[in-house]
Structure formats: C-alpha cells, structure tokens
Amino acid sequence: MLSFINSMNLFIFILFTVIYSYRFIYIYIGFTSKKKKKDNALQVNLHKYAVIIAARNEQAVIGELINSIKNQNYPGELIDIFVVADNCTDNTAQKAREAGAIVYERFNKNLVGKGYALNYLFGEIAQKYSDKNYEGYFIFDADNLLDKNFILEMNKLFDKGYRVLTSYRNSKNYYSNWITAGYALWFLHESEFLNNPRMILGKSCTISGTGFLVHSDIIKKNGGWKHYLLTEDIEFSVSQVIQGETIGYCGSAMLYDEQPFTFKQSWDQRLRWAKGFYQVFSVYGLDLLKCIFQGKKQSFSCYDMMMTIMPALLISLSSLFINSFFLILGLLDPSIGREVIAETFSAISSSLFTYYCILFGIGVITLITEWQKIHCPTVKKILYLFTFPIFMFTYIPIAIVALFKKVEWKPIAHTCVKSIQNIQEN
Template sequence: MDSAISSFINDFNFLMFLLFTLMYSYQFVYMFVAFKAKKDFKPRKQNVHQKKYAVIIAARNEELVIGHLIKSIKNQKYPKELIDIFVIADNCTDNTARVAKKAGAIVRERFNTDRVGKGYALDFMIKIIEKEYSSSKYEGYFVFDADNLLDENYIAEMNKTFNQGYRVITSYRNSKNYDQNWISAGYALWFLHEAEYLNLPRMVLNSSCAISGTGFLVHAELIKDNGGWIHHLLTEDIEFSVAQIIKGEKIGYCKSAMFYDEQPVTFTQSWYQRLRWAKGFYQVFAKYGRDLVGSIFREKHNRFSCYDMTMTIMPAMLVSSLSMIVNGFFYLAGFFELFGGKELIHVTTIAMLKSTGWYYGLLFILGFITTITEWRNIHCSGWKKIAYTFTFPFFMFTYIPISVVALFKHVEWKPIAHTVVKSVDEVR
C-alpha cells in the first residue's frame, strides 16, 4: 500500500480529533469556572416577590406517571394560590386526562394527527390560558414533561432567579432511573454535566444558557410577544433557545431548583429519540445557522453566546459524521481490493482505534469529574456510579452512527413510553 495513503489516514483521524478539541476548548475553561462557582455557591435567602405561575404539562398516554408529577407540584413550598396546573392530554388513547383531572389539574384534550409534537401542544394550551384565564394574570409559564418530578423547593428557587430579571430560566436536571442500566445512566450523566458544567459557567460568565426539553420557566410577556409557542421543529427546545439568543435574550440557570425525569432504557428507544434530536439539530442549523453565525461577528453583547450555541447544534455531529464517512470509504476500498486491500483495512482500523482512544479519554474525564462532583445527587449505588463513568463514553459514541443516519433519513416525532412510577421520596 502507498505510504502516502497510510499517512493520510492517520493524519486525517488525528486532525479530526484536534479540530474537535480546538472547537470545544472553551468548555475546559467552563469546567474551571464551574469548580469555583460550585465551591463559592451559597443558596439565596433573601425575600423576593412571589409571582403567580401557570404550570403546563404536555402529556401523551402518560396515565402511569402524571399523577406523581402533579402531586410533587402540589407539595411545593410555595403558596398554593399562586400555582395553577394545566395538562394537555395530547392525542391520548388512555386515561391520562381522567388521572390528571382527579389529581387536581385543569385538563384540556387535543386531537390532531397532522400537527404532532410538543410545540403544537404547548401552543394549544397557551392560547386557552390567554383566552379563558386572562384574569389570573400569570407572570410566567413552567413547562414540564409528564414523567418529571419536582423537588419541594423547585418553584420557590426558580422564582428567586426569575426576580433577578431573567425571562427564560432552566434548572438542574436529575434522573429518576439513573441506576437502571448504562443507557439511562448515559443520558442522566450528560444532563448533569450540561447543568453544572455548561449552564452554570454560562450563568457565572453572564452568557446565555439553553433550555433542554423540559424543566424551564418562560415569562408570559415573552410568549405573548412571540405570538404563542411558535417553535415546531423536531427539537423545539433548542430552536426556542437559538431564536431567543439571536434576539439578544439571556437564558438563566437555577442550580438550586432540581427536578427528575425518566430516561430511556432500551437501545431501540434511545436510537429513535436521539435520531430525532440529531435531525432536529440539523433543522435548527438550516433555519437559524446563517443568523446565528452572523451574530458572532455582528453583535457585541451576545457574540459569545451565539458562538456557544453554534458549537452546541452543529460541529460535533458534522465532524463525527465526516470522520465516519471518510473512514467508511477506506474500508469499502479495502474490501474491494483497492489501494492495498486488506492492508488498507488494517491501517484504517489502527488509526480509528487510536482516535477512539483519544475521544474515550476525553469523555471519560468529563463523566468522571461530573460523577465525583455530583456524587450526592446521583441516586445509585457507589459501584454503579463508578461503573457508569466507564460506559459513558460508549453511550456518547453511539451518537456517531445516529448523526450519520439523521443526515439522510426522514424522521418524525414518536412518543416514548414512561413506566418508572416513583414519588420524589422513592427516587431519593
């Protein structure tokens, strides 16, 4: 085999790793900022104005879990008269509506098989609230998924951050089923990292955070100005975040507001969910990428937030997809006895193993640091906490084929069944 081809294969894989590391090097700075912020953190005890909120829950066939969420909301250490709970039973074929109503929520049913997705359900309920409950004068909307559970101080802590002037706030995302298997732990560990090593340093550095699916608060006036919930791509959460950041909005983070959600446990569930996420990220970049990248150079007050969001929604998937496609080409060439045949396959395999080792090391360090610093908040036996730091990189590696498939496959939103029926006390 030509030595030039061998050299190209090795250089290509190393350059992909180097490019990936350089693009995300600012997140190493984030980690040091997070260490200091966590060390210096003291819960706020000041008295603040207690505002009135509407809690919106979009639910599709969630009769098993929605009762526990509503109970955790009603158990909040916050004035009951300042919290109203609204549930959209969205295209349900079970008893979600009946269970939610019995638990004390205001329930509306929605049946629309053309406009499918959480964004449409949220907009449906927001319009009902604005029309039928305008006299209640809610200052903000909390958004949760039906499988979530709230710590008893959640709303009180979010209210403190809301009083600081933030119009969008995300929170500390924990897991109901961290210990179920390596897949649920992979999700949970990433969300802990996202909360404490991405959103926390963003907050400290006066940059913008990003909402992630569920567990967030939005000012009612912001929603009104937008004309409702207008974001309907496959990842409506990141679409909302990007759209607001381009406008100059700074999304806040409240580390003292903890909630729990359920993670998928089968690879099939995980594949389809993350396939939707990957496709949604591509959609967001296609729709907002030009304005987002342009704002890096055009806007002074939020240029770094725009750079951060650009790095969040695109490069990792493109780099991993490009790497997989190019290495796949060399494997095919070797299979068809081109450019050295079996020797080409051997060289490509060695280069990929080296590259995988470098990525594994980075991801292991990321997972290990998060596990150690969040040890008390991870509800799992000690040996599993350590074991799942070793499987975490493999979980992240599975994003690579998912990202490649998402480039070419048509993807639609599909519900994931939630079956972990626990109260907050049982999770702990």
C-alpha cells in the same frame, strides 16, 4: 496518499481542538465553582405562575408530578396547573383532573408534537384565564418530579430579571441500566459543566427538554408557542439568544425525569433529537452566523449555540469516514500498500480510544462532583461510568441515519411510577 491521510487527520484534530477548546474552560469553571455562595437576599417578590404540562398517554406518572407541584414550598394560590392531554387514548385527562389540574383535551392527528400541544394550551389560557395575569409559565413533561423547593428557587432568579430559566436535570431511574445511566450522566454534565459555567460567565444557557420557566411577555410577544421543530427546546433556546435574550440557569432547582429503558426507545428518541438539531441548524444557522460576527453582547452565546447544534460528532465522523474509506480501499486493492492500511487502521483505533478517554473523563468529573445527587447503588455508579462512552458512541449510527431518514415525533412510554419522596429516601 499516506501524506494526505496524515495531513487530513492532523487538520481535523486541530480544527476540533480549536472550535471546542472553550468547553474545557467550562469544565474547569464548573469543577472549581462547587463552593457556591448562599443567596442572602433579604426579600424576594413572589410571582404568580401557571404550570404547563403536555401529556400523551401518561396516566401512570402524571399524578405524581402534579402532587410534587402541589407540595411545593411556595404559596399554592400563586400556582395554577394546566394539562393538555394530547391525542390521548388512556385516562391521562381523568388522572390529571383527579390530581387537581385544569385539563384540556386535544385531538389532532395532522399537527402532532409537543410544540403544537403547547401552543394549543397557551391559546386556551389566553382566552379563558387572561384575568389571572400570570407572570411566568413553567413547562414540564408528565414524567417529571420536582424537589419541594423547585419553584421557590426558580422564583429567586426570575425576580432578579431573568426572563427564561432552566434548571438542574436529575434522573428518576439512573440505576436501571447502561442506557438510562448514559442519559442521566450526560444531563448532569450538561447542567453543571455547561449551563453552570455559562451562568457564571454571564452567557446564555440552553434549555434541555423540560423544567424551564418563560416570562409571560415572551409568550405574548410570540403569540403563544411558535416552535414546532422536532427539538422545540433547542429551537426556542436558539431563537431567544438570537433575539438577545440571556437564558439563566438555576442549579438549586432540581427536577427529576425518566430516561428510556430500552435501546429501541432510546434510538427513536435520539433519532428525533439528531434530526431536530439538523432542522434547527438549517433554519437558524445563518442567523447564528450573522450574530457571531456582529460583535454584539450575545455573539459568544451565538457561537456556543452554533457549536451545540453542529456537534463535535460530525467532525469526528468525517475523520472516521475518510480513514475507513482508505482502509477498505487498501483491503480491496493490495497495490495501495500495507503501510496505508496500517496507518488508517491505527488512525481509526487511535480516534476511538481518544474519544473514549475524553468521554470517560467527562463522566469521572461529573460523577465525582454530583455523586451525592445520583440515586443509584455505588457499584452501578462505577460500572455505568465505563459504559457511558459506549452509550455516547451509539450516537454515531443515529447521527448518520438522521441525515437521510424522514423522522416523525413518537411518544416515549413512561412507566417509572415514583413519588419525590421515594427518590429522595433512596
């Protein structure tokens, strides 16, 4: 039995190392690419865009987002702002109209979720604004805020031919507590140590929730927005990569969003994300697998997507489960032997310590390179570095529950009311 346990632990360690080793190359590329060359393009075409915002009871924050869009360093006549107030019971629609947006109100208790709201709004635009000839659509959440050069920077890469683009995701409330900091630090890592290396290598990036740009031809081809799983962002990313699209990343386009403050909110949100990843894997997993072995240009991107929707957490859990099983078995049945109990306990402790160190290292590297962009007191920056691995560990029970529980989309309340000036001044 002891030989089996040791062999199993070694196998999982080797498997984990092999399939995710490329992520360490990403970190190296991200860390060594900080001295970025300036874009010296003499002329960039300015394209016409529609901004799409899906909002559910967001009266507190939506006005500041619209203000940050209207204050962009980009010609205002080339930007139209559309809001779908989806099943709202507050004054979101009124606040959005007062701020200068074109607002549609949607009430549908059967088809609930951001995907359905986006599709409804795209349908209205296709019917009533087809003469506007929008070349691309920016998609934001109501709690977002944009740096004044956001659209200008995204436009540069759009003009170079990227038909789908994602941006640098920063946080409005990194400083609030260990939960908001945990989210924020991971999103910063995702931007600069996953998407940035992918961009450098010419591989496809992934969209993370919000702050992305889609070419109008893709929306027309799809007949609107056809992604309705619980994580419509990763579903869209996977579907585009399978079809051969290369999703670009614009690190100079900075967006701020609000992270959940309470553990209950965080649990609900991440439970939806975990379930959504399982859904995407079940729907697109076979197509991704075919893409990997077809030897096409996007084969590695498909592999990367596969590793994204089938996260390392599941492999880690399999090791912890097996070791925990033998540990409990040994405690209940002394005949198994103290040596087995000691070995399994040591394996579990070693695994947790190893994962903590890996996550802590990821946090350290991210904090060092993104220090100036994190709006948070120095003491809290350092303190939340140590709680970051603990935040990531809380995905373990979430991932387990998501495997068995039926999960429905739930809105997350946003109450961090700040202007882009407030954030950048602090």
